[in-house]
Amino acid sequence: xxxxxxxxxxxxxxxxxxxxxxxxxxxxxxxxxxxxxxxxxxxxxxxxxxxxxxxxxxxxxxxxxxxxxxxxxxxxxxxxxxxxxxxxxxxxxxxxxxxxxxxxxxxxxxxxxxxxxxxxxxxxxxxxxxxxxxxxxxxxxxxxxxxxxxxxxxxxxxxxxxxxxxxxxxxxxxxxxxxxxxxxxxxxxxxxxxxxxxxxxxxxxxxxxxxxxxxxxxxxxxxxxxxxxxxxxxxxxxxxxxxxxxxxxxxxxxxxxxxxxxxxxxxxxxxxxxxxxxxxxx
Numbered sequence: 001x002x003x004x005x006x007x008x009x010x011x012x013x014x015x016x017x018x019x020x021x022x023x024x025x026x027x028x029x030x031x032x033x034x035x036x037x038x039x040x041x042x043x044x045x046x047x048x049x050x051x052x053x054x055x056x057x058x059x060x061x062x063x064x065x066x067x068x069x070x071x072x073x074x075x076x077x078x079x080x081x082x083x084x085x086x087x088x089x090x091x092x093x094x095x096x097x098x099x100x101x102x103x104x105x106x107x108x109x110x111x112x113x114x115x116x117x118x119x120x121x122x123x124x125x126x127x128x129x130x131x132x133x134x135x136x137x138x139x140x141x142x143x144x145x146x147x148x149x150x151x152x153x154x155x156x157x158x159x160x161x162x163x164x165x166x167x168x169x170x171x172x173x174x175x176x177x178x179x180x181x182x183x184x185x186x187x188x189x190x191x192x193x194x195x196x197x198x199x200x201x202x203x204x205x206x207x208x209x210x211x212x213x214x215x216x217x218x219x220x221x222x223x224x225x226x227x228x229x230x231x232x233x234x235x236x237x238x239x240x241x242x243x244x245x246x247x248x249x250x251x252x253x254x255x256x257x258x259x260x261x262x263x264x265x266x267x268x269x270x271x272x273x274x275x276x277x278x279x280x281x282x
């Protein structure tokens with residue numbers, strides 16, 4: 001286990017904390033003595049992670065919060081400030097995709113224009129669905145930072161960690177909205193790193209690759225445990241030859257959180273993807 005003693009007593013706010021990866025972030029920080037506010041749209045999901053942290057003997061609270069509503073964010077901030085203190089580490093983890101921002105096929109064919117099959121092409125992409133994906137990923141990061149960074153500017157060793165994606169380097173087929181939204185997160189991370197540099201606030205991002213969790217198990221594996229065709233492609237383009245697991249993100253998270261190791265690191269997006277973004281396919 002990593003030891004980052006100087007993180008003890010600090011306050012972390014983790015959005016999307018009811019999910020697998022961000023719930024893992026919350027637990028990783030709590031195990032270093034960080035007081036963690038687990039934020040999620042669903043209070044029960046946030047509280048479940050907080051209770052698991054408390055059961056291990058660490059400090060956490062679960063907070064219901066909609067990252068797309070500033071009033072909800074302000075209410076969460078007030079509750080956190082009262083219960084555990086002002087934010088030192090902000091993890092902008094809330095995000096996700098929506099089927100209406102996806103295409104059915106990897107490549108468009110001329111025959112698709114007149115097809116009677118139930119397929120969704122580029123020309124069928126729903127602007128509202130794409131707007132939802134961009135709002136959840138980008139606007140949710142912007143609004144959350146606007147609210148919590150007010151307590152962080154000028155504070156010693158404060159840091160923001162955004163969650164981008166391997167898709168921001170190389171857009172995946174079928175999910176144009178999500179890939180573009182995560183590319184926006186990477187760009188926004190660099191903007192904020194420069195914008196807040198004079199007030200001591202470091203801003204970086206983690207770009208996870210393909211991770212195997214209970215939530216996406218059905219997409220990655222067949223019923224017999226073998227890889228789906230899309231998974232075969234993924235593994236074939238991943239030099240380390242496997243999917244990531246949540247623990248693979250711990251080192252990068254703590255490295256970016258702890259200024260002892262990353263004091264001169266800001267404006268970077270670190271891929272944790274088993275080499276996927278580095279491999280050309282040949």
